[in-house]
Amino acid sequence: MSLFNVYPLFNITPVKAKDVYVFDENNTKYLDLYGGHAVISIGHSHPKYVKNISEQVAKLGFYSNSIINPLQVHLAKKIEQLSGCVDYQLFLCNSGAEANENALKLASFHNGKKKIIAFKNGFHGRTSAAVAATDNAKIIAPVNAQQEVEILELGDLKTLEKVLAKNNVCAVIIECIQGVGGLDESTAVFYEGVDALCKKYNTCFIADEVQSGFGRTGDFFAFQKYNVTPDIISIAKGMGNGFPIGGILIHPNIKASFGLLGTTFGGNHLACVASSTVLEVIEEENLMQNAKEISAYFIDKAKAIPEIKNTKGRGLMLGLEFDFPIAELRKKLIFNYKIFTGSAKNPNLLRILPPLTIQKKHIDIFFDALEKELKT
Numbered sequence: 001m002s003l004f005n006v007y008p009l010f011n012i013t014p015v016k017a018k019d020v021y022v023f024d025e026n027n028t029k030y031l032d033l034y035g036g037h038a039v040i041s042i043g044h045s046h047p048k049y050v051k052n053i054s055e056q057v058a059k060l061g062f063y064s065n066s067i068i069n070p071l072q073v074h075l076a077k078k079i080e081q082l083s084g085c086v087d088y089q090l091f092l093c094n095s096g097a098e099a100n101e102n103a104l105k106l107a108s109f110h111n112g113k114k115k116i117i118a119f120k121n122g123f124h125g126r127t128s129a130a131v132a133a134t135d136n137a138k139i140i141a142p143v144n145a146q147q148e149v150e151i152l153e154l155g156d157l158k159t160l161e162k163v164l165a166k167n168n169v170c171a172v173i174i175e176c177i178q179g180v181g182g183l184d185e186s187t188a189v190f191y192e193g194v195d196a197l198c199k200k201y202n203t204c205f206i207a208d209e210v211q212s213g214f215g216r217t218g219d220f221f222a223f224q225k226y227n228v229t230p231d232i233i234s235i236a237k238g239m240g241n242g243f244p245i246g247g248i249l250i251h252p253n254i255k256a257s258f259g260l261l262g263t264t265f266g267g268n269h270l271a272c273v274a275s276s277t278v279l280e281v282i283e284e285e286n287l288m289q290n291a292k293e294i295s296a297y298f299i300d301k302a303k304a305i306p307e308i309k310n311t312k313g314r315g316l317m318l319g320l321e322f323d324f325p326i327a328e329l330r331k332k333l334i335f336n337y338k339i340f341t342g343s344a345k346n347p348n349l350l351r352i353l354p355p356l357t358i359q360k361k362h363i364d365i366f367f368d369a370l371e372k373e374l375k376t
């Protein structure tokens, strides 16, 4: 059987990894400034993570959601403690798309409406409603296109109010910092305006924190820079440090009932231990503070490079914008300098999404390589 060929691959085969480094089968070492697409939060193969997951799998890896699972309760308490999102309720699933799919479905159950508003250049995943709310016609199949979605310009409060006033919108879904789209972020006036309008028109405000959440921006959630109270917050990526887990935090105003949402694998024992361990390590190693400090160091170094036209993003969710497409540069960084970075929908943007454990010495390695390459 062959693999369904949907991914253009780099000719690299990682076989092991440790903290911010990935090693291929020849033991060649790569500096990971991509984190497997913002997934690796506490570093590859963190000893506490390996120990806790190994011990849990030896005890009980999985049982269904029809029994009591104290590990879910523990995870919910830990997320509440670190995020400060007090009294929200947690529903667990397995990925970012699934988190957004459940968020949109729950919003629609809650207020009985069915139209979704999303924003230009946003990305919310590849399941039915989530992909319909994603601004990329190429990945929306006819079966998804039946969803009622309107995509607005980021920052356009006027049109948003006009659409919300028709009173048929169940949810506004937004990434406070766009990931795949290219690190764009609007203003406090906009995000706080979205929040206020959603409350005025009984529409759910969904903060998609799948990529920006779990400490990546230096705050637990990117929206916390603003004075907003999302009805639903979707999470995934950094949540499991590579173990597949996603979830939604649900405001106490939204009430649960049996059967409203459900999943076989979501919230399983191993996933809960993985995610609780991520939170413990973030706390013990002060990784949100580290994200802020290393970010400031990175941004400072970027200023000294004239080819960099703009540095975007916050914390360790960063983008370097050039005035040329970065595809070749990215390849050179991988193959000549052994450094993984990311791309974006914006072809001129090099994305930097390292583990939150990264140190200044690793940033120095990157900028030395970048300067050398830009001189060639």
Ligand SMILES: Cc1ncc(COP(=O)(O)O)c(C=O)c1O
Pocket (backbone or CB within 6 Å): 095, 096, 097, 098, 100, 123, 124, 125, 126, 175, 179, 180, 208, 209, 210, 211, 212, 236, 237
């Ligand atoms: C903001 C955002 N939402 C949702 C998703 C979808 O997550 P997943 O690939 O886990 O389904 C992504 C993935 O890149 C994302 O960046």
